[in-house]
Each structure stands twice: as structure tokens, then as C-alpha cells.
Amino acid sequence: AQSVTQLDSHVSVSEGTPVLLRCNYSSSYSPSLFWYVQHPNKGLQLLLKYTSAATLVKGINGFEAEFKKSETSFHLTKPSAHMSDAAEYFCVVRVSNYQLIWGAGTKLIIKP
Amino acid sequence: NAGVTQTPKFQVLKTGQSMTLQCAQDMNHNSMYWYRQDPGMGLRLIYYSASEGTTDKGEVPNGYNVSRLNKREFSLRLESAAPSQTSVYFCASSEALQEDPRRIFGPGTRLTVL
Numbered sequence: 001a002q003s004v005t006q007l008d009s010h011v012s013v014s015e016g017t018p019v020l021l022r023c024n025y026s027s028s029y030s031p032s033l034f035w036y037v038q039h040p041n042k043g044l045q046l047l048l049k050y051t052s053a054a055t056l057v058k059g060i061n062g063f064e065a066e067f068k069k070s071e072t073s074f075h076l077t078k079p080s081a082h083m084s085d086a087a088e089y090f091c092v093v094r095v096s097n098y099q100l101i102w103g104a105g106t107k108l109i110i111k112p
Numbered sequence: 113n114a115g116v117t118q119t120p121k122f123q124v125l126k127t128g129q130s131m132t133l134q135c136a137q138d139m140n141h142n143s144m145y146w147y148r149q150d151p152g153m154g155l156r157l158i159y160y161s162a163s164e165g166t167t168d169k170g171e172v173p174n175g176y177n178v179s180r181l182n183k184r185e186f187s188l189r190l191e192s193a194a195p196s197q198t199s200v201y202f203c204a205s206s207e208a209l210q211e212d213p214r215r216i217f218g219p220g221t222r223l224t225v226l
Contacts, residue, residue: 043217090154102154
């Protein structure tokens with residue numbers, strides 16, 4: 001069975017410091033993986049996606065994620081946090097054409 | 113170009129009442145979806161419509177029905193609302209499934225069932 005685990009429900013960093021949001025997945029074959037962001041009271045927006053091309057994927061707003069098959073991880077990083085990055089982030093694995101499995105989400109808190 | 117729109121934004125129902133959540137997209141997407149979002153659980157797929165004229169169950173279809181009215185519109189109906197259906201509901205659409213399964217999401221409907 002395929003699954004997604006986001007290892008932290010909340011992450012708090014100071015503005016200007018690096019961000020690391022952790023995601024592990026379980027998949028029986030090479031997966032397609034995504035990160036979505038949800039700002040308060042807003043819909044969800046695709047940050048980036050991995051579909052078996054380059055293992056380091058660059059997304060919007062300076063975020064990137066690295067696919068590590070040996071560790072079954074797809075952690076999201078950003079070198080320097082900005083106040084506008086405060087949101088909830090979801091790691092997602094594609095199961096079929098129509099089905100995505102969503103992680104429980106990580107709330108990113110940015111301290112001034 | 114509004115993307116995906118949902119109405120209403122908020123709704124409060126009493127147990128046993130019925131209502132329909134409306135969703136429309138103006139991107140000429142073939143596929144549309146309904147998800148619910150509950151705290152600590154991520155999104156769960158309720159129903160989807162791969163193309164106009166087809167609908168299929170997702171992970172949590174019980175208590176819901178859907179109608180793909182035309183290519184633009186996909187509605188979600190609660191026939192007899194229950195407190196367990198208190199949630200935030202998101203409609204989404206997508207275009208090319210195999211190559212690029214990204215979803216474009218609407219702003220959500222926050223539903224409370226008392």
C-alpha cells in the first residue's frame with residue numbers, strides 16, 4: 001500500500017533561516033510526488049512536482065525538494081524563510097491517474 | 113479567467129438537512145474532483161469525474177452524491193447531513209492526467225453540521 005508521512009505537524013523557524021519540511025513515502029514503484037501549499041483561508045497551490053526526471057526539483061517561491069529513493073524521502077527546503085511562507089504544506093504521492101494520497105500537513109510558522 | 117470557483121463559501125446545516133455545493137471551472141479541464149479536508153488528515157477524495165458524463169467514487173463517498181452537469185460544472189450533494197460531514201470541501205480540476213496530474217483547487221467551502 002502506498003502512503004505518505006509528514007514527520008512534523010508544526011515547524012517553527014526565524015525569518016531568514018533555512019526551512020526543512022520532511023516527507024517520507026511508501027510506494028511499490030517509482031512514484032510521482034508533489035508538494036502543495038495552503039495559505040490561511042485559501043485554496044491549495046502546487047509548489048513543485050517530481051515525476052522521475054531530475055531528483056532535485058525546483059518549485060515556486062524559492063522552494064526545492066530532493067527525491068531520495070534509498071531513503072524514500074522527498075523533503076522540502078528553502079534557504080531563507082520569509083514571513084509570507086507561513087502556511088500549511090502538504091506532501092502528496094500519486095497512486096493512479098485520479099487518486100492522490102495526501103500527507104496530514106505541516107504548519108510552517110515564521111518568527112520575526 | 114477565474115479558475116475554479118465554489119459556492120457557498122460557508123454553510124451551517126442541521127442534522128438531516130440537505131444541500132448542494134457548486135463548483136465551476138473555466139479552464140476547459142476534462143477532470144474534476146471533490147475533496148474534504150479534516151484537521152490532521154490531509155485531503156481525502158470523495159468523488160471524481162474523469163470526463164463529462166462520468167463520475168466515480170473516491171476514498172470516502174458515503175453520504176454524498178455528485179453530478180457532472182456539463183464540462184464546466186461538478187456539484188456535490190449531501191442528502192441528509194450528519195455532524196461527521198463537518199469539514200472543509202475543496203473542488204479541483206485537472207487537464208492531462210497521465211503527463212501532469214496537478215490539480216487546480218477552488219477556495220473551499222467550510223461546512224458545519226450541527
